Amino acid sequence: MKLKEIIEKLQLRVITAQGGFETEVTGGYTSDLLSDVMANSQKGNIWITLQTHQNIIAVAKLKELSGIVLVKGREPDEETTNKAEEEKIPLLSSKESAFSITGKLYKLISEKKIDA
Amino acid sequence: MEPENGFIQEFKVKGGDFSKAGSISTEIKEILQEVGIDSSIIRRVAIASYEAEMNMVMYSRKGEVSFILDSVKILIKTSDEGPGIEDIDKAMQEGFSTATDEMREMGFGAGMGLPNIKKHSDEFKITSEIGKGTNLSITFYLEQQNKQ
Ligand SMILES: Nc1ncnc2c1ncn2[C@@H]1O[C@H](COP(=O)(O)OP(=O)(O)OP(=O)(O)O)[C@@H](O)[C@H]1O
Ligand SMILES: [Mg+2]
Numbered sequence: 001m002k003l004k005e006i007i008e009k010l011q012l013r014v015i016t017a018q019g020g021f022e023t024e025v026t027g028g029y030t031s032d033l034l035s036d037v038m039a040n041s042q043k044g045n046i047w048i049t050l051q052t053h054q055n056i057i058a059v060a061k062l063k064e065l066s067g068i069v070l071v072k073g074r075e076p077d078e079e080t081t082n083k084a085e086e087e088k089i090p091l092l093s094s095k096e097s098a099f100s101i102t103g104k105l106y107k108l109i110s111e112k113k114i115d116a
Numbered sequence: 117m118e119p120e121n122g123f124i125q126e127f128k129v130k131g132g133d134f135s136k137a138g139s140i141s142t143e144i145k146e147i148l149q150e151v152g153i154d155s156s157i158i159r160r161v162a163i164a165s166y167e168a169e170m171n172m173v174m175y176s177r178k179g180e181v182s183f184i185l186d187s188v189k190i191l192i193k194t195s196d197e198g199p200g201i202e203d204i205d206k207a208m209q210e211g212f213s214t215a216t217d218e219m220r221e222m223g224f225g226a227g228m229g230l231p232n233i234k235k236h237s238d239e240f241k242i243t244s245e246i247g248k249g250t251n252l253s254i255t256f257y258l259e260q261q262n263k264q
Contacts, residue, residue: 033223033225034222038163038232039236051222053134053221054134054135055170055222055224056223057138058139058141058142059138061138061142062141062162063162079135
C-alpha cells in the first residue's frame with residue numbers, strides 16, 4: 001500500500017514528505033523505545049510513536065522505514081523536521097492515540113493484502 | 117592487526133552530542149551498501165553499530181569507532197573515555213539501564229542496546245574499566261561458514 005493512500009484514509013497531517021508519497025508501506029510498527037524499533041521494525045514499515053526528538057530520524061533512516069506518524073497531535077522538534085527533510089523521511093502527524101491509529105492502519109493494510 | 121586488502125575508517129564520537137547521533141552508523145551502512153554486502157548482514161551491522169554509537173553518545177565523554185572491512189568479515193571496534201561499566205553481566209541483561217529521565221524521555225533506556233549488539237553479531241567482546249572507559253569489539257562474518 002502506498003503512503004499517499006494511508007495519509008488519505010487515516011487523515012494524517014503531512015509535516016514534511018521530501019521523499020514523495022509513492023513509497024510502498026510494508027506494514028507498521030508501534031513503539032516509543034528506540035532500541036526496540038531498531039531491533040524489530042522491518043524495512044518499509046511506517047512507525048507510530050510519540051517521540052518527537054531528532055533521533056527518530058536516524059532510526060528511520062537506518063531501518064529504511066517508509067515514514068513516521070507522531071500521535072496525540074505531538075509537534076516535532078524543529079531539528080527533527082529539518083533532519084526529516086534532509087534525509088527524506090516522511091514525517092506525519094495525527095491527533096489520535098497510538099492505539100487508535102495502529103488499529104486503523106492494521107485494518108487498512110490487512111484488507112489490502114486480502115484484496116491483492 | 118592490519119587486515120589484508122582491507123578497508124579501515126575511523127570515526128570520532130562526542131559524548132552528549134545528540135545532533136549527530138546515528139551519523140556514524142549511517143555512514144557505515146552506506147559504505148556496506150556501496151560495496152554490495154548482503155542486505156541481511158547490513159541490517160545486523162546497522163543495529164549493532166547504532167546501539168554502540170548511541171551508548172557512547174549517552175554515557176561517555178568521547179570515543180572512537182573503527183570500522184574494518186576485509187574479505188572475510190566486518191569488524192567494528194569502539195573505545196570510549198567515560199565512567200565504564202561496573203557490572204558487565206548486569207549491563208548485558210535485557211532491561212537493565214542507568215539512563216537518566218531525560219534520556220528515557222527521548223526513547224532511550226530500554227536496556228536493549230547491548231543485548232541486541234550481542235544477538236545480531238557473530239562475535240562480541242566487551243571490556244570496561246571503572247573511571248576509564250569501555251571497549252567493544254563486534255564481528256560479523258561475510259560467509260556463515262567462517263564463523264568460529
Ligand atoms: N559505553 C558505555 N559507557 C558506560 N556505560 C555504558 C556504556 N554502554 C552501556 N553502558 C551501561 O550499560 C547499560 C545497558 O546498556 P544498553 O545499551 O543495553 O541499554 P541502555 O543504553 O540503557 O538502553 P537502550 O540501549 O535500550 O536505549 C547502560 O544503561 C549503562 O549503564
Ligand atoms: Mg544503549
